[in-house]
Amino acid sequence: MTMSRQKKREYMKDKDKERREKWFANLSEGIRTGNLPWRKPWKSNGATGIPTNLKSKKAYRGGNAVSLMIHAMFNGWTDLRFATRKQLIEAGYSVAGLKNGTGFEVKYFKRGTYEKQNDDGEIEIKQSYLTRWYEVWCIEQCENYEPPTIDESIEPVPEHEMMKHFDSYVASQDSLTLKRKGSQAFYRLSEDLIQLPRHEDFTVPVGEVMTAFHEAVHSTGHLNRCHRPLGNGFGSPAYAYEELIAELGSLLVVMTLGGEFRPDTVVEENANSVAYLKHWLDACKDQDSALDKAFHEAQSACDFIIKAIQGGEEE
Numbered sequence: 001m002t003m004s005r006q007k008k009r010e011y012m013k014d015k016d017k018e019r020r021e022k023w024f025a026n027l028s029e030g031i032r033t034g035n036l037p038w039r040k041p042w043k044s045n046g047a048t049g050i051p052t053n054l055k056s057k058k059a060y061r062g063g064n065a066v067s068l069m070i071h072a073m074f075n076g077w078t079d080l081r082f083a084t085r086k087q088l089i090e091a092g093y094s095v096a097g098l099k100n101g102t103g104f105e106v107k108y109f110k111r112g113t114y115e116k117q118n119d120d121g122e123i124e125i126k127q128s129y130l131t132r133w134y135e136v137w138c139i140e141q142c143e144n145y146e147p148p149t150i151d152e153s154i155e156p157v158p159e160h161e162m163m164k165h166f167d168s169y170v171a172s173q174d175s176l177t178l179k180r181k182g183s184q185a186f187y188r189l190s191e192d193l194i195q196l197p198r199h200e201d202f203t204v205p206v207g208e209v210m211t212a213f214h215e216a217v218h219s220t221g222h223l224n225r226c227h228r229p230l231g232n233g234f235g236s237p238a239y240a241y242e243e244l245i246a247e248l249g250s251l252l253v254v255m256t257l258g259g260e261f262r263p264d265t266v267v268e269e270n271a272n273s274v275a276y277l278k279h280w281l282d283a284c285k286d287q288d289s290a291l292d293k294a295f296h297e298a299q300s301a302c303d304f305i306i307k308a309i310q311g312g313e314e315e
Contacts, residue, residue: 050255054083054091054139059256063295064106066248071104072138079147082106082136093142103137156260159205165257165309166212170194172308176219185211185268187218189230194219197267207265210250213305214266217249218242220301228297234270243271245297252302257309 050059051068060068060082072080082104085095110130115123139145170178175192185196194215202208221228221242228245232238247263254261263271 050252051080051082053087053136054081055087060106062252062299063292065252066295067106068104068136068138075138075140077138077140079138079140079145081139083139084134084136088137088139088142093139094144095137096143098137098141100135102141103135105133105135108132108134157258159209159259162209162254162257162259163212166209166216168309169216169305172311173219173225175224176222183267185215185266187215187230189222192219192222202267204262204265206260206262207267209254209259210262210265211267213250213253214246214268214271216305217246217253217298217301220249220304226297226300226304241294244294245301247271248295248298249301249305252298253305256302256306 050065051072052059059065068080068082072078083091083093085098085103088095088098108131110132111127113125113127116126118124140147167178170176173192177191177193179193179195180198182195183197183201187194194212196208196212196215199208202211218230220226221230228242229238230242232242247266251261251263
């Protein structure tokens with residue numbers, strides 16, 4: 001029996017809501033538990049620790065990237081290549097047993113244009129965005145999967161090299177300054193200042209990297225960069241929202257640069273507090289676009305920092 005247009009619209013609306021709830025539940029669980037994973041890249045496909053599409057070889061972005069990382073971690077997968085059923089078949093992988101619902105849905109935003117007549121009778125070109133959902137599977141789910149040959153000696157980019165990237169970012173920003181003193185780390189918007197403890201005061205080397213890029217992401221909120229509202233009081237949903245952006249943004253930056261992600265080593269006071277992240281997550285459950293916006297902001301911060309480190313060159 002063919003669905004009427006109205007029935008089909010209602011069905012798609014319900015399906016979209018179901019997908020959003022599933023997507024949100026998976027992400028929120030990872031954020032609440034702090035289980036945002038780091039995976040060693042496979043040498044054979046040249047990928048970073050960011051999940052990539054098998055066919056396009058492009059890294060997933062924003063919420064899709066973090067969602068797939070968490071999904072892989074929960075299932076013990078280390079090969080972070082994903083594909084639709086059609087893409088797997090084209091690549092020669094078996095899709096036996098890959099039933100609907102056994103993969104993971106990612107969101108794809110397609111931009112289009114349309115014409116609209118304004119009040120003066122003139123035709124204007126408007127932009128529209130269509131959200132599409134695709135179910136993808138990790139190639140490790142295929143029964144004929146064979147892990148690529150890798151060099152087990154591959155290690156994440158060492159901490160001193162990661163700090164060179166951080167220094168390059170700071171140097172690229174005209175008004176941004178860096179001070180090394182005290183035992184606290186923070187970003188102060190009024191002075192456009194990142195303060196970090198001295199290098200020798202970090203007992204865990206990776207902690208310096210994580211703290212530095214956490215504060216770097218905060219600094220992208222400046223008016224001359226990505227322009228986000230900063231300076232909200234601790235405990236408020238807005239404060240927690242910015243901390244979520246800093247945590248997720250630093251994850252995307254560090255993973256893109258090939259470093260090790262250890263959010264538990266950030267020394268900023270109140271960073272990675274499950275209590276306030278839980279508060280924000282509970283508050284935004286009734287706001288369908290809230291988590292989408294957080295990941296969009298984190299991806300924008302990551303893009304800004306990576307571009308600055310690369311001297312404005314295209315990736």
